[in-house]
Amino acid sequence: MVDESLVPTVCPYCALGCGFYIKLGKDKTGIEYMLDHPTNEGALCPKGNATLEILSHPDRLRFPLKKTEGGWVRISWEEALAKVAEEIKKTIRNHGPNALGFLGSAKCTNEENYLFQKMARILGSKNVDSCARRCHSPTIPALNRAFGSACMTNPISDLANSDCIFAIGSNFAENHPIVARWVLRAKDRGAFVIVADPRLTPTAWLSDLHLQIKLGTDVALLNGMMNVIVGEGLENRKFIDKRTVGFEELAERLKGYTPEKVSEITGVSPSSIVEAARTYAKSASSAILYSMGITQHSHGTNNVSACADLALICGQLGRSGAGLYPLRGQNNVQGACDMGVLADFYPGSRSVNDVEAIHFIEEAWGAGPLPVGMGMTAETMPVAAGDGDLRFLYVMGEDVINSDSSSSRGRRELENLDFMVVQDIFMTDTAEMADLVLPAAAWAEKEGSFTSSERRVQWIDRAVPPPGEARSDLWAILELANRLGLDFDYSGPEEVLAEIGRIVPSYAGISRERAEARGGVIWPCPFLDHPGTPILHQEEFSAPEGRARIVPVDYLPPAEESSLDYPLLLTTGRVVLHYNAGSMTRRSFSLMKRAPELFVEVNPDDADRWSIVDGDLVEVNTRRSRAWARAHVTTRQETGVLFMPFHFPETNRLTSDVIDPEARIPEFKVAACRIGKMKGV
Amino acid sequence: MEIYVDLGRCICCHACEVACEREHGEPKISVGSVRDRASVPVSCHQCEVAPCAHVCPSGALSMGDMVSFDGSKCTRCGFCLLACPFGAIDADLTSMIQKCDLCPGREVPACVLTCPTEALIFGYREDATRELRRRAAKRIAQSYAAAVGRDRA
Numbered sequence: 001m002v003d004e005s006l007v008p009t010v011c012p013y014c015a016l017g018c019g020f021y022i023k024l025g026k027d028k029t030g031i032e033y034m035l036d037h038p039t040n041e042g043a044l045c046p047k048g049n050a051t052l053e054i055l056s057h058p059d060r061l062r063f064p065l066k067k068t069e070g071g072w073v074r075i076s077w078e079e080a081l082a083k084v085a086e087e088i089k090k091t092i093r094n095h096g097p098n099a100l101g102f103l104g105s106a107k108c109t110n111e112e113n114y115l116f117q118k119m120a121r122i123l124g125s126k127n128v129d130s131c132a133r134r135c136h137s138p139t140i141p142a143l144n145r146a147f148g149s150a151c152m153t154n155p156i157s158d159l160a161n162s163d164c165i166f167a168i169g170s171n172f173a174e175n176h177p178i179v180a181r182w183v184l185r186a187k188d189r190g191a192f193v194i195v196a197d198p199r200l201t202p203t204a205w206l207s208d209l210h211l212q213i214k215l216g217t218d219v220a221l222l223n224g225m226m227n228v229i230v231g232e233g234l235e236n237r238k239f240i241d242k243r244t245v246g247f248e249e250l251a252e253r254l255k256g257y258t259p260e261k262v263s264e265i266t267g268v269s270p271s272s273i274v275e276a277a278r279t280y281a282k283s284a285s286s287a288i289l290y291s292m293g294i295t296q297h298s299h300g301t302n303n304v305s306a307c308a309d310l311a312l313i314c315g316q317l318g319r320s321g322a323g324l325y326p327l328r329g330q331n332n333v334q335g336a337c338d339m340g341v342l343a344d345f346y347p348g349s350r351s352v353n354d355v356e357a358i359h360f361i362e363e364a365w366g367a368g369p370l371p372v373g374m375g376m377t378a379e380t381m382p383v384a385a386g387d388g389d390l391r392f393l394y395v396m397g398e399d400v401i402n403s404d405s406s407s408s409r410g411r412r413e414l415e416n417l418d419f420m421v422v423q424d425i426f427m428t429d430t431a432e433m434a435d436l437v438l439p440a441a442a443w444a445e446k447e448g449s450f451t452s453s454e455r456r457v458q459w460i461d462r463a464v465p466p467p468g469e470a471r472s473d474l475w476a477i478l479e480l481a482n483r484l485g486l487d488f489d490y491s492g493p494e495e496v497l498a499e500i501g502r503i504v505p506s507y508a509g510i511s512r513e514r515a516e517a518r519g520g521v522i523w524p525c526p527f528l529d530h531p532g533t534p535i536l537h538q539e540e541f542s543a544p545e546g547r548a549r550i551v552p553v554d555y556l557p558p559a560e561e562s563s564l565d566y567p568l569l570l571t572t573g574r575v576v577l578h579y580n581a582g583s584m585t586r587r588s589f590s591l592m593k594r595a596p597e598l599f600v601e602v603n604p605d606d607a608d609r610w611s612i613v614d615g616d617l618v619e620v621n622t623r624r625s626r627a628w629a630r631a632h633v634t635t636r637q638e639t640g641v642l643f644m645p646f647h648f649p650e651t652n653r654l655t656s657d658v659i660d661p662e663a664r665i666p667e668f669k670v671a672a673c674r675i676g677k678m679k680g681v
Numbered sequence: 682m683e684i685y686v687d688l689g690r691c692i693c694c695h696a697c698e699v700a701c702e703r704e705h706g707e708p709k710i711s712v713g714s715v716r717d718r719a720s721v722p723v724s725c726h727q728c729e730v731a732p733c734a735h736v737c738p739s740g741a742l743s744m745g746d747m748v749s750f751d752g753s754k755c756t757r758c759g760f761c762l763l764a765c766p767f768g769a770i771d772a773d774l775t776s777m778i779q780k781c782d783l784c785p786g787r788e789v790p791a792c793v794l795t796c797p798t799e800a801l802i803f804g805y806r807e808d809a810t811r812e813l814r815r816r817a818a819k820r821i822a823q824s825y826a827a828a829v830g831r832d833r834a
Contacts, residue, residue, distance in 0.1 A: 030703070030704075031700075031703065033791075033794040033795065035794070040797075042794050042795075043696075043794070043795055043796060043797045043799075044696060044700070044795045044797070045694055045696050045797055046694055046695045046696045046698070046699040048696075048795075049696055049699040049700045049703060049795055050699050050703070052703075163827065173692040173694070174692070174694070177692060177694045177696065177797040177798070178797050180690075180692050180797055180798045181797050181798050181799060184690055184798050184799065187820065188816050188819050188820055188823075189819065189820075189823045190819075190820055190821075190822075190823030190824035190825075190826070190827055200717065200718070202692040202693050202694075202720070203692075205692065205718070205719060206692070283827075284827075284832070576692075576693070576694045576695065577695060590699050590702050590703070591699070594695055594698070594699075634716075634717045635716070635717070636717045
């Protein structure tokens with residue numbers, strides 16, 4: 001039809017990178033399904049269906065705003081950028097560059113994130129990080145150590161070729177619904193599905209075997225399965241001898257993890273542990289899916305290592321149907337990590353301690369010396385602000401306050417900053433705390449590339465103009481860099497992508513044109529005619545000598561245990577109708593109407609014990625804070641465990657701030673708590 | 682043609698509802714979860730002998746290739762709401778009756794296109810039941826093949 005045009009785009013919510021069209025009509029903007037997209041074949045989850053409600057939302061930020069005593073005042077971009085530049089210079093002058101903090105965004109494009117960290121590091125600040133810290137930071141050290149590369153090994157659609165799918169700590173049916181499509185295709189082929197989760201989630205509905213483990217006992221379960229595998233001689237000797245190192249040490253370590261012992265720790269019967277172990281090891285091709293249930297623990301890095309060990313000793317890697325799938329959370333979290341928006345990595349996973357690699361980047365950028373060594377993370381920046389070590393914070397597209405654990409403490413600490421600037425599409429709770437707010441363009445209002453969880457790099461074009469004076473983050477960074485005297489001369493995002501190709505080897509062959517084609521390109525793509533690499537580790541691993549490292553780990557209990565005062569355990573997670581801190585989905589009418597308020601899931605026994613009935617308003621208390629929620633009485637969890645989704649700000653006031661010593665991710669998944677009816681209601 | 686459901690595939694994600702609501706203004710399909718153990722999408726089944734059309738006193742609901750609805754004839758009496766055995770017709774009686782119209786103007790209804798798990802199947806009865814049989818047979822045959830040591834297809 002003449003009066004309608006279709007602009008291809010990629011969903012701005014989770015990391016699966018589903019494609020769809022924005023349908024521009026004469027008087028109406030709509031969605032059309034992209035049936036030939038390789039990941040989603042047209043299908044979209046409810047959030048994907050509701051994306052347009054964000055673009056046209058009346059709450060969108062339209063103008064730069066300055067905080068004054070009388071409230072927010074509209075200012076010009078010129079004034080706003082000059083102010084930010086002045087504050088940056090002032091901070092460097094008075095406190096040095098490491099008093100500057102920069103939080104990038106897994107929702108912004110590769111080009112924007114790349115320039116953001118480049119700006120920060122050329123200014124001399126080590127403190128560059130992003131919300132990737134809160135989801136898959138344990139994946140990065142653990143899988144880098146194991147495989148030499150920290151990403152999903154196979155494409156999502158390849159799950160259809162698996163004979164056994166083992167999901168641990170992933171409620172993909174709610175959080176990555178399109179994954180369920182491919183898991184069910186595998187089931188049509190007779191695949192056996194195992195789900196390890198303390199809750200009976202819609203993902204568990206799809207399983208042939210549900211291992212309802214106690215919170216935080218994943219390492220025990222995985223070691224128990226490996227104990228059975230090695231004990232019965234089901235390990236893949238050929239693979240172990242040829243492609244790995246470290247098996248003997250693991251075999252020794254596994255001895256204590258008998259099914260009986262593990263059953264005591266996890267609450268899963270010994271026979272189920274044996275069945276899971278045998279099926280995973282014996283199936284021709286088995287895949288492991290994991291997500292926040294594995295990573296958000298005080299021993300998250302160990303959890304990931306144990307998953308990798310299981311895949312390695314069974315040789316379930318490097319071919320179709322097998323693989324390890326860390327399911328990532330945000331549309332460009334993989335890209336943000338690739339671009340080096342992490343306190344421990346420069347672009348291309350170059351360690352901040354690798355002086356030689358940094359020297360290469362200094363040459364490429366024509367700048368230097370660039371900072372060496374670990375910077376502050378998304379978790380330590382607020383603490384440093386509280387201590388006065390961090391004076392200036394630039395937040396690009398993230399609601400830090402509501403994403404952080406123990407969020408009320410974080411709020412107090414951030415108030416101590418001299419200056420904070422937030423660039424976002426909505427006035428989030430974090431933006432409310434800023435001195436200056438810059439209005440950003442949303443995904444469909446700008447162009448650039450995004451990298452999905454399956455390493456698929458896809459370019460999108462602008463479909464609609466941003467509201468008011470909102471501008472792309474790229475534009476804002478370039479304008480600011482100019483005012484800071486940096487030599488950032490780019491005609492547009494494709495020129496930035498070309499530079500990324502020169503710095504990040506796996507992006508070397510990715511041009512705008514290739515990323516724009518249906519389904520884009522899956523990296524590593526080392527040169528222009530390279531077809532991309534959907535399946536990693538086929539011949540060898542990227543680790544030293546091409547061999548994967550098996551890293552034995554021991555079970556450690558969660559940091560918090562229940563006590564007399566806090567007799568229950570609270571775990572957190574997501575629901576299908578909401579997304580992360582909720583700044584988008586809580587503004588989406590069709591989603592809010594279906595999931596309007598914070599709830600807490602309570603087992604019927606616990607409900608009886610604390611005289612709670614379904615629908616009551618209750619108060620949940622932890623050692624840090626309290627929150628009110630609507631009780632939902634359900635047998636989804638066993639007695640003693642409560643569940644709350646973290647899309648509503650109250651939840652993360654409760655969560656624990658004990659962090660994983662290596663990845664520095666907080667233990668969002670376990671907090672001792674108590675529950676009671678709200679007084680006076 | 683009508684919309685069939687492969688119940689074992691529904692993950693209660695509500696994508697069909699949200700898609701339908703975007704296309705029609707109101708959702709004409711709804712998903713209900715049963716004690717957090719399973720879920721079912723419910724919409725018009727296009728009954729061959731449709732109780733809603735039988736009780737409709739004004740002829741607004743009528744049976745042909747599908748059970749169709751003509752808003753201009755509707756008196757909002759609400760008999761169809763009572764008659765539908767699936768509760769698939771809904772209405773705030775101050776507004777219009779909400780009933781699935783199979784998305785006129787689309788080859789395949791939006792809810793079916795958007796369903797992440799292919800739980801919704803659009804087609805003639807024979808096509809839909811054949812698809813369900815095919816899925817079941819494949820599951821059984823492939824498990825058998827694997828059990829006796831043959832490769833899965």
